[in-house]
Amino acid sequence: MECTLDAQSLISISLRKIHSSRTQRGGIKLHKNLLVSYVLRNARQLYLSERYAELYRRQQHYPDGAPLLAMPACPPPPAAAPPELAVLPLPTDAQDREARSCGAVRSGAELLEVPVCAVPPELQRAPCRDSSPGFYRATGSAGPGGGGAGAAPGLLYAASCDFGSGGAPHCSSRTTVLDLDTHVVTTVENGYLHQDCCSQCPCCCQPAPGLASPPPPPGTKRKYYPGQEEEEEGVEEGEPGGGGVAGGPPFAPCSKRARFEEYSTEHPPDSSNISNLISIFGSGFTGLVSRQQADSEQPLNGQLCSKQALASLGAWTRAIVAF
């Protein structure tokens, strides 16, 4: 089946549908949002598999065993970091894309050990419990949680998760974000290392320049210090705390301030223009539906990843994040 849209466009369209469903009359339609989440998952799988495939191809040029970080650790990004990571690659070969669009939905899932937090857990991801932001790490062997059988050595994994039982599914450290104010869709890479490193090298804990917004200037409402469990005060527009999982950060749905501007596909993903934004998504399906989801029985646990996602995204105020 031909699809005139690439995976990234489908992701942004899907996010907008989910967002607009929050303000539709009659409340959130569970069925429709579930179906949209499937498209989101399918598109994301394809998108990530294409990206990983490309990164793998690039990594063939690097010496074996050298850790290749998607984001540079400390100051200047090593020249090895492919600048193309900042750009959303579009498959140039339509045929190749089509060939992969069918298979990649499956093979991409096998290839990646990315914990897919989305509905449905058909990929049998073990939810992981981790309070530290994710990062990418090249591994000669399988990363934590077990690389898939047949995973190519040197392939990048999102590997910061401790695949414990229960707990919160962890969002991938590469996130696609829809800015609700400008309707710009950006893919943001988490820029920092494991918590151990952060404490010694605070300058590491910033997103790589040019790929995510610079750290918020002093005086802004929100300061994010990765690695710290800072209580978020003055959470924007949301129900404070919102019945979250014990110990979880407050959840901040931002549906009330939705602005429906014309979405222009000509807008380049310009992350440097993004001002303070909040991620309103946690992980999994509950992250898709706000508190307005007509289910008072279910305590909102969508904030499980929001803290990490927030920290990793730097300064976002209103955004929907694709897990």
Next chain:
Amino acid sequence: SLAGFGNLMQDVLWCFSQVKGTIDIGVAEADIISTVEFNHTGELLATGDKGGRVVIFQREQESKNQPHRRGEYNVYSTFQSHEPEFDYLKSLEIEEKINKIRWLPQQNAAYFLLSTNDKTVKLWKVSERDKRPEGYNLKDEDGRLRDPSMITVLRVPVLRPMDLMVEATPRRVFANAHTYHINSISVNSDYETYMSADDLRINLWNFEITNQSFNIVDIKPANMEELTEVITAAEFHPHHCNTFVYSSSKGTIRLCDMRTSALCDRHAKFFEEPEDPSNRSFFSEIISSISDVKFSHSGRYIMTRDYLTVKVWDLNMENRPIETYQVHDYLRSKLCSLYENDCIFDKFECVWNGSDSVIMTGSYNNFFRMFDRNTKRDVTLEASRENSKPRAILKPRKVCVGGKRRKDEISVDSLDFSKKILHTAWHPSENIIAVAATNNLYIFQDKVN
């Protein structure tokens, strides 16, 4: 005429009979018809709309003077069934749109129907009044009370004929039983109970009891993160009061027997067709979601509708349908656009004719399709004002998929996706169909020779 007679596709010529609704260019959203249903005899035809109103049409007695005009349907009763509500606790607006109407079999002079919006089911009694009492002692003809001390003579009130008045009164309100949006209601063949289904649960009600219901299906996972499918439609077996089916967003149907346990989470039968991997796409999950499920009148088959096909299943064969009909397969290459404009989420219904030999469902451009199960012929017809001359025979339509377009054909790109036929109904015993086209209701009949 018996539905079984001359029901083959080539024998039936469908003619325009009536159209209800306005011709205004701008369609008020409240006037969009959201459900259509004949009662068990076909004498009454009910519609519900997005504005929460129910309109009931009644068929005229056939006139010997005009035998070529089989009884026409005229408005019998109109009433406001549901109003918009606001759930303050959850900060939710509840739409007044009528999702489904289901008739109860007639047991006395009055008619009873169930109507439901997203949250509340109501039992309505529709009854006629053609007499009224006159000659009260304590009040005069205008209804003003008389001063009892001024009454000197007593009289017995008498019933006098009056102009026929049809009144609808809500007899029961079944509320507060659904957290999610109700998509189906179905009257049991015992005529004492009915079920209502939302995205995750199905409840069983007794018509007499409004303050409680039994939960018979619950597919809500302990952790909503693990939600993978929802209930999309449910229906009782036409004869076996213990049996019902429900369909899911994953394209599966479960048949349940209420005798086995109180909570029917375990199905007695599970109908699923394996997915064709060559058809896999971004939208595979969406187009496999079942939008409607209907038992045949015989109770031997079930019919399901998903976005592109109608399928007939034999209750005795769970691993695949016995028949699959392509409704508009030319849309398969357009799924991306249909996802963008939300059409891919349209929920089409499907219906059986009285003898279960023909099935019908709607499509876009005000097209609707019929499939003859015996001859395997199919036809595409259109509900439009242009074809609305009395007794005008409907001409079959054809969508041109590619290549040269013939004169009468319409190309896929010319289809009007805002004109969708989601709701249709077939008279229980005759070749009379009701087709809802946005805010208009078309009634077609087969040609009378």
